[in-house]
Amino acid sequence: MSIVKVCCVGVSVDxxxxxxxxxxxxxxxxxxxxxxxxxxxxxxxxxxxxxxxGGETGIDDDFAARGFANTGAWILGRNMFGPVRGPWPDDSxxxxxxxxxxxxxxxxxxxxxxxxxxxxxxxxxxxxVTDGIHAALERARAAAGTRDVRIGGGVxxxxxxxxxxxxxxxxxxxAPALLGSGESLLGGIDLTALGYECTEHAGxxxxxxxxxxxxxxxxxAPPPSGG
Amino acid sequence: MSIVKVCCVGVSVDxxxxxxxxxxxxxxxxxxxxxxxxxxxxxxxxxxxxxxxGGETGIDDDFAARGFANTGAWILGRNMFGPVRGPWPDDSxxxxxxxxxxxxxxxxxxxxxxxxxxxxxxxxxxxxVTDGIHAALERARAAAGTRDVRIGGGVxxxxxxxxxxxxxxxxxxxAPALLGSGESLLGGIDLTALGYECTEHAGxxxxxxxxxxxxxxxxxAPPPSGG
Numbered sequence: 029m030s031i032v033k034v035c036c037v038g039v040s041v042d043x044x045x046x047x048x049x050x051x052x053x054x055x056x057x058x059x060x061x062x063x064x065x066x067x068x069x070x071x072x073x074x075x076x077x078x079x080x081x082g083g084e085t086g087i088d089d090d091f092a093a094r095g096f097a098n099t100g101a102w103i104l105g106r107n108m109f110g111p112v113r114g115p116w117p118d119d120s121x122x123x124x125x126x127x128x129x130x131x132x133x134x135x136x137x138x139x140x141x142x143x144x145x146x147x148x149x150x151x152x153x154x155x156x157v158t159d160g161i162h163a164a165l166e167r168a169r170a171a172a173g174t175r176d177v178r179i180g181g182g183v184x185x186x187x188x189x190x191x192x193x194x195x196x197x198x199x200x201x202x203a204p205a206l207l208g209s210g211e212s213l214l215g216g217i218d219l220t221a222l223g224y225e226c227t228e229h230a231g232x233x234x235x236x237x238x239x240x241x242x243x244x245x246x247x248x249a250p251p252p253s254g255g
Numbered sequence: 256m257s258i259v260k261v262c263c264v265g266v267s268v269d270x271x272x273x274x275x276x277x278x279x280x281x282x283x284x285x286x287x288x289x290x291x292x293x294x295x296x297x298x299x300x301x302x303x304x305x306x307x308x309g310g311e312t313g314i315d316d317d318f319a320a321r322g323f324a325n326t327g328a329w330i331l332g333r334n335m336f337g338p339v340r341g342p343w344p345d346d347s348x349x350x351x352x353x354x355x356x357x358x359x360x361x362x363x364x365x366x367x368x369x370x371x372x373x374x375x376x377x378x379x380x381x382x383x384v385t386d387g388i389h390a391a392l393e394r395a396r397a398a399a400g401t402r403d404v405r406i407g408g409g410v411x412x413x414x415x416x417x418x419x420x421x422x423x424x425x426x427x428x429x430a431p432a433l434l435g436s437g438e439s440l441l442g443g444i445d446l447t448a449l450g451y452e453c454t455e456h457a458g459x460x461x462x463x464x465x466x467x468x469x470x471x472x473x474x475x476a477p478p479p480s481g482g
Contacts, residue, residue, distance in 0.1 A: 039268070041266070041427060041429065041441070041453065041465050041467070042270075042441045042444075042446060043269075043270045043441065043442070059447075200268060202268065202429040202431075202463050203463075204429075204456030204458070204463055204465045205453060206446055206447060206451060206452060206465075206467060207447065208445045208446055208447020208448055209445050209447065209448075214268070214269045214270065215270070215442060217269075218435045218436050219269060219433055219435055220286075220433060220434065220435020220436065221435055225433060226268065226431055226432060226433045229431030230460070231431070231458050231459050231460045231461060231462065231463060232458050233457070233458045234458060235458065235463060236429050236430075236431055236458060236462060236463040238268050238431045238433075240268070240433060
């Protein structure tokens, strides 16, 4: 079954999924990389993101791999795609990830500013969606076919999709990191009221992994075209 | 060295350390016991709190035991002591824990309503402090001598002591539980700005344990008599 999912999002002790002062040098914000301490050493991240051999296997890697498995399309917020703000000055920014990004499927970038699609190496393509989160989800579902749509982030994008009742499953990694400030992932969002419950967990020395799923009874909430 | 510490506080995926609708039946709020799922099976909790033999050993138990070790006095919020609100109608409420509470040292209860001290079995005594958190800490320090003062909770009490810069060390257990609403432990408190950093962590299948410590450089903040 095709689902809409959020995967591999680190959460700090104080509830932040990105640190303060995001920039070209600190795409995850100051202190943000500590949220992904569980992920960086895994085989999945080493191979898919860093293009390196080796890497650790085990529960942390299993969760990293699940995030990529059966994913047919991604949705990314503008800031996750890059540090450029406002209208695109030119087409030179092509994402943080080099010529061969780790997606290998279509990725839909939310933006207020139109831009032509880009075809990258390895099967990734970036498409710029200017008419909102529901439109982006419709296009991503069509592209994904029978596979899943993964909401890649950042925090603001994930919060919008959660609050609109559009996410079926959320995997979070509670990380041993203190950020003090940054972007709160769940502040002000009552996931219980939205129909979520914790359906799976697995603790490792590096993170407490939790999977939140939306109860079937709650699935009658806003459909993709409802907002 | 005597320190002021917070220990064994469970935190939900969404940042709550107590569930909603606390009552006589739900002293931790609805859903709150899930925050302590890591603790209930431990040998320390089984023996000290439930008076039972056996219980599990290991990292979870080590953290539970640390919370009691070298503790010379406790500070408890009114709601942690009991569900009675407003002026004490009589002396019949003597805590949640029966005749022999698990403290075995003096415990100072914050309240706006005077009440005479109570001597319980096993060395626990309850003292009711009506002149604020700094006064309670002074009395607790005097009672503890060379041992530590543990801020037992609940959430509002811990937050007050954190915001006043009076806590040296905080042990939290990030739990695989979703509460939706309740009492946020750290919402609106910038622990990094207050001088804390994550100095220790240990993940188990039941919780991610983190220890936050205040840097020495930050220890010039409000002294016990400064507020």
